[in-house]
Amino acid sequence: MAKFLAKIGFFKQVETRSGVWTEEIVERSYYGNIVKQMIRHKEGEGLLDDLTTDNRLSIVADPYAQQKFHAMRYIEWMGARWRITSVEVQYPRLILTVGGVYNGPTAPTP
16 A cells, blocks of 8 residues: 555634634645545536546544544645545544545645
8 A cells, every 4th residue: 555645624613703604724734545546537518527536545543633534625635635525434544535626725825
């Protein structure tokens, strides 16, 4: 199995002003292994095909990831941000299934 170091984006709800809540992203780094790597080209509505993946990545979870696995939004891996579609808990590891490219909010750059 190939090993990697990647950043994972977790969301949290923050009250920006009274009664107004926004989603904020926090990134944390994790080590892991590639369990399965597969890419599919799906015919899209536009001119180009849609790229989707069925990758499964296993990370060593710290207490933060164990408590907040439901808030994982994306993983920055192989030069792109990929949407996390499901998380399987196998303590002390989390098995992440990664879908298509993530286009949502990201953590602010320092």
